[in-house]
Amino acid sequence: MLETTTPPALCPECDAEIRFARPPLNGEIAHCSACSAELEVTCTQPIRLELAPEVEEDWGE
Amino acid sequence: MRLAMTYTRLRTEERLLLDAFEGQGIDVDPIDLRSAVFDPADAGDWRRYDAVLDRSVSLTATLTAVRVLEGLGVRCINPLSAVEACSDKLATTIALLRAGVPTPAVRVATGVESGLVAIEAIGYPAVLKPTVGSWGRLVARVNDRDAAEALLEHRATLGSAQQGVFYVQEHIDKPDRDIRVFVVGGEPVAAIVRHSAHWVTNTARGATAEGLELTDALRSIARRSAKAVGADLVAVDLLECPRRGLLVNELNHSMEFRNSITTTGVDIPGLIARYAASIADTLRAREAASA
Numbered sequence: 482m483l484e485t486t487t488p489p490a491l492c493p494e495c496d497a498e499i500r501f502a503r504p505p506l507n508g509e510i511a512h513c514s515a516c517s518a519e520l521e522v523t524c525t526q527p528i529r530l531e532l533a534p535e536v537e538e539d540w541g542e
Numbered sequence: 543m544r545l546a547m548t549y550t551r552l553r554t555e556e557r558l559l560l561d562a563f564e565g566q567g568i569d570v571d572p573i574d575l576r577s578a579v580f581d582p583a584d585a586g587d588w589r590r591y592d593a594v595l596d597r598s599v600s601l602t603a604t605l606t607a608v609r610v611l612e613g614l615g616v617r618c619i620n621p622l623s624a625v626e627a628c629s630d631k632l633a634t635t636i637a638l639l640r641a642g643v644p645t646p647a648v649r650v651a652t653g654v655e656s657g658l659v660a661i662e663a664i665g666y667p668a669v670l671k672p673t674v675g676s677w678g679r680l681v682a683r684v685n686d687r688d689a690a691e692a693l694l695e696h697r698a699t700l701g702s703a704q705q706g707v708f709y710v711q712e713h714i715d716k717p718d719r720d721i722r723v724f725v726v727g728g729e730p731v732a733a734i735v736r737h738s739a740h741w742v743t744n745t746a747r748g749a750t751a752e753g754l755e756l757t758d759a760l761r762s763i764a765r766r767s768a769k770a771v772g773a774d775l776v777a778v779d780l781l782e783c784p785r786r787g788l789l790v791n792e793l794n795h796s797m798e799f800r801n802s803i804t805t806t807g808v809d810i811p812g813l814i815a816r817y818a819a820s821i822a823d824t825l826r827a828r829e830a831a832s833a
Binding site: 507 | 549577676
């Protein structure tokens, strides 16, 4: 993501820095450009990322 | 006027919506449903919202939240009845048939043997779908009796109880594409056509999308579909049948639109934000007038 004043977080998969264009919200989805992992923000202060869960049976449109 | 937007994952669509609200100067509180605790007897903090736009990716979370909130008198976008009618393919079929909206023929059964009868009543190839599911998951084209017997047995043995409902749809020999019309506030606002060499023309399954001009026929069937389920916001998936013309395949109450803004040139999140705000404004004004 873009350069901002929001402190970067680390990708839990490859330790690459993930930057946010604005302060993220809980549940926000992010992508690691280094390892392509799909990540989810699980804490905003400080920002913590976890691997996003696999699609569940009741997910959709 | 105050709005909330509920979600369980803040995907691109939800971020675009928050940006749209902010761009229009509309106050909205994003609320992660996973952290919410509801009291069905007391609206509590929810009382301050004139309307709630639900954007949960989890149908279970949506149904739970909207059911409680509507019970507490909170206006939800979409209403519970629309979510229920769109999220279950059998309920969608019934709503469309009642409204006289053209849709593929369907048979439903809850046993393996009756499932086979249902498939053979539709004829081969038939399409077997779970009644609840999205993104083309577990949708199967059944080409012959051998495949039918295997699929039914596998679903009955390996699937959840819900997979034991065999929803069998007529296979439409469409061109290598289907059409999606986006409806906001009951009015069609944009359309895309989705191309795929695979018979499942779903972008979640690799189909590519491009903008499509909204014709009178598309507007009419999309409008009637939205009305049939009472939806504020809905994406209407259409098949072009060589014999019967446009048929409504499915309705989506929590539409994805990230790839349809550039392709259609329509600011779909902006329209949704404006619509949600107009609903909240109207309700706030009505409440003020009755006070």
